[in-house]
Amino acid sequence: MNGALDDLPLEVQQGGITTRYAEWGDMAVRFARVPAGTDMSPVLEGLPGDRCPSPHWGLVLEGAVRLTGADGDEEITRAGQAYYWPAGHTARMDEDTAFLEIGPVAAMRQFSEHAKAKFA
Numbered sequence: 001m002n003g004a005l006d007d008l009p010l011e012v013q014q015g016g017i018t019t020r021y022a023e024w025g026d027m028a029v030r031f032a033r034v035p036a037g038t039d040m041s042p043v044l045e046g047l048p049g050d051r052c053p054s055p056h057w058g059l060v061l062e063g064a065v066r067l068t069g070a071d072g073d074e075e076i077t078r079a080g081q082a083y084y085w086p087a088g089h090t091a092r093m094d095e096d097t098a099f100l101e102i103g104p105v106a107a108m109r110q111f112s113e114h115a116k117a118k119f120a
Contacts, residue, residue, distance in 0.1 A: 005031040005100065011112055014119040021112055028108035030101050036063075039092040043118050047111070049088060054107030056085045063097030 001024040008020035008031055016035035021028065044050050051070060064078040070088035077083045077099075085091075087107065 001025070012115055012119050017119075019115070021108075023105050023109070026105055027102050028105045028112075030103075030108065030112075031098070032101075033098045034063075034093045034096070036093055036095045036097075039090075041090045041092070043115050044090055046118075047114055051088045051090055052085075053087055053110050054103040055087045056083070056101040056103045058083055058085075058099055058101030061098040061100060063093060063095040065097055065099060066092050066094060068092075 001022075003022065005020065008022045008029070011019040011021035011030065013019075017033070017038060019030055019032040021030045023029075040052075041050070044052055047053055049070065059082050060077050060079050062079050064076050065083075066074060066076050067083075067085055068074050068090045069086070085101075
């Protein structure tokens with residue numbers, strides 16, 4: 001399976017945030033464009049621990065993502081860097097950002113359904 005990032009099915013489009021999402025086999029893929037100043041914490045409220053339930057492997061294509069783990073540690077992943085983020089994180093973008101992430105379907109779907117309900 002493959003597809004152009006901008007041709008993946010639309011997941012969320014709200015206030016400058018655009019995410020596209022597809023499930024391929026046992027893994028899911030998400031392509032996101034997120035504006036500077038976005039804090040994902042409000043979207044994560046209501047999930048276990050108010051944090052993302054999915055691990056992600058991916059690549060930041062533009063900008064940077066500031067990740068906060070369950071232990072409070074922060075790390076920044078910048079354009080051109082690959083990443084692994086364990087489940088139990090929050091994120092914010094200090095600049096306009098685009099990233100591609102892959103993770104297990106069940107956990108990625110849990111976030112997807114939750115986010116769509118939050119943005120509805």
